Amino acid sequence: MLYIPGNNPAMLxxxxxxxxxxxxxxxxxxxxINQKDAARILVRNILKEIDFYEAEICVRVNHIDTPFGMxxxxxxxxxxxxxxxxxxTETPEELERLIxxxxxxxxKHNLPHDQMTLHVMIETALGVQNVFDIAKLSKRVDAxxxxxxxxxxxxxxxxxxxxxxxxxxxxxxxxxxxxxxxxAIDTVFVDVNDDEGLRKETEYSKSIGFTGKAVINPxxxxxxxxxxxxxxxEIRKAYKIIRAFKKNKEAGxxxxxxxxxxxxxxxxxxxxYVLELAxxxxxxx
Amino acid sequence: MKIIKKAQAGTFESxxxxxxxxxxxxxxxxxxxxxxxxMKEYGESxxxxxxxxxxxxxxxxxxxxxKDKGALKPTIQARIETALKRASQQ
Numbered sequence: 373m374l375y376i377p378g379n380n381p382a383m384l385x386x387x388x389x390x391x392x393x394x395x396x397x398x399x400x401x402x403x404x405i406n407q408k409d410a411a412r413i414l415v416r417n418i419l420k421e422i423d424f425y426e427a428e429i430c431v432r433v434n435h436i437d438t439p440f441g442m443x444x445x446x447x448x449x450x451x452x453x454x455x456x457x458x459x460x461t462e463t464p465e466e467l468e469r470l471i472x473x474x475x476x477x478x479x480k481h482n483l484p485h486d487q488m489t490l491h492v493m494i495e496t497a498l499g500v501q502n503v504f505d506i507a508k509l510s511k512r513v514d515a516x517x518x519x520x521x522x523x524x525x526x527x528x529x530x531x532x533x534x535x536x537x538x539x540x541x542x543x544x545x546x547x548x549x550x551x552x553x554x555x556a557i558d559t560v561f562v563d564v565n566d567d568e569g570l571r572k573e574t575e576y577s578k579s580i581g582f583t584g585k586a587v588i589n590p591x592x593x594x595x596x597x598x599x600x601x602x603x604x605x606e607i608r609k610a611y612k613i614i615r616a617f618k619k620n621k622e623a624g625x626x627x628x629x630x631x632x633x634x635x636x637x638x639x640x641x642x643x644x645y646v647l648e649l650a651x652x653x654x655x656x657x
Numbered sequence: 658m659k660i661i662k663k664a665q666a667g668t669f670e671s672x673x674x675x676x677x678x679x680x681x682x683x684x685x686x687x688x689x690x691x692x693x694x695x696m697k698e699y700g701e702s703x704x705x706x707x708x709x710x711x712x713x714x715x716x717x718x719x720x721x722x723x724k725d726k727g728a729l730k731p732t733i734q735a736r737i738e739t740a741l742k743r744a745s746q747q
Contacts, residue, residue, distance in 0.1 A: 381732040382672035410666050410739040417731035 373430070373557060373586045374593065377402035378411035381418075388424035390590040395424060398432045399444050400459050408440045416447045430491055432457040436470055449477040449488070455514070457491040460522065462498040464505045471510055485512070491557070495519035496526040500541045503548040516549045517586065518542055520559030533569055546581040558582040564589040574599040602646045610646035613639065614657045658714045658745045666739035674728035676740040679720045686718060687711060693725035706730060710737040
């Protein structure tokens with residue numbers, strides 16, 4: 373997921389060519405206070421006219437308790453991007469308030485309530501404590517993300533490259549997302565010149581269960597894709613497992629082995645997920 | 658919409674356009690000045706777009722200066738709208 377500052381026309385209009393799976397058009401922290409009006413109008417116009425190809429489009433609005441949040445929603449919700457990202461979410465109650473506002477705007481424009489989803493950002497200690505209740509509040513929430521910079525500031529700690537200070541928060545957010553069967557997206561890696569550091573952090577994110585990672589520079593996209601894509605060996609193994617499952621299922625056998633290792637339901641689910649990541653149709657196996 | 662003060666929107670960055678607007682006295686009409694890196698190719702269409710934006714906000718009397726660095730239509734429209742809204746607020 374590539375962050376694009378909402379007041380930068382060059383980056384906005386080229387957003388679709390960078391190859392990110394998802395674009396985050398940012399009206400919040402990437403926009404100076406005295407340019408909030410300009411960014412809002414620019415992003416609205418860009419959404420209407422620019423083709424972003426296959427990328428999922430998400431707009432990060434300002435919090436509804438700031439002077440800008442309501443106007444952001446009034447301009448952006450009628451355009452129904454794929455998702456709205458809501459920053460600094462701390463309680464289920466404020467998320468409920470946001471959803472009410474969004475649905476009122478949708479009603480005003482005769483729009484359905486089930487198309488545009490919500491990505492909720494957890495960026496404070498209180499948000500981390502409430503993350504499970506936030507994640508389960510509404511079916512419209514399809515991703516939980518962690519905002520590492522703000523969380524570090526809220527905790528009054530210094531950010532370190534190993535991210536040890538926010539490790540518990542990362543894991544709580546992943547667990548809340550998994551428990552609610554939604555995506556968990558990891559925070560940005562801020563040193564754009566440290567490719568190895570980015571790779572290491574992305575490998576860690578993947579290992580603890582994040583389903584994606586945000587980036588602040590297009591040059592970080594390839595490394596994240598490389599880490600998240602399954603390896604050729606993983607794909608071969610998954611293919612073998614699914615083939616064996618289908619064969620054994622026809623013979624009425626529930627548990628079987630592949631290359632000497634037992635295959636049961638969890639192993640099958642993992643193999644199916646690997647094929648999904650590799651864009652291989654389950655039915656074609 | 659009534660233009661009551663000077664205002665500007667946009668930047669000199671590539672793919673952007675800087676729009677400056679100010680009120681004019683009485684019914685002196687629209688005075689539009691355009692400077693663009695693509696003046697030869699798109700100068701006329703930028704002027705048409707500016708006029709069409711001013712029409713949509715019902716503005717007949719204004720001084721508008723546009724300094725364009727290759728902005729696309731949605732950006733030009735956005736910067737004009739922003740400048741006009743800023744110029745119409747107390």
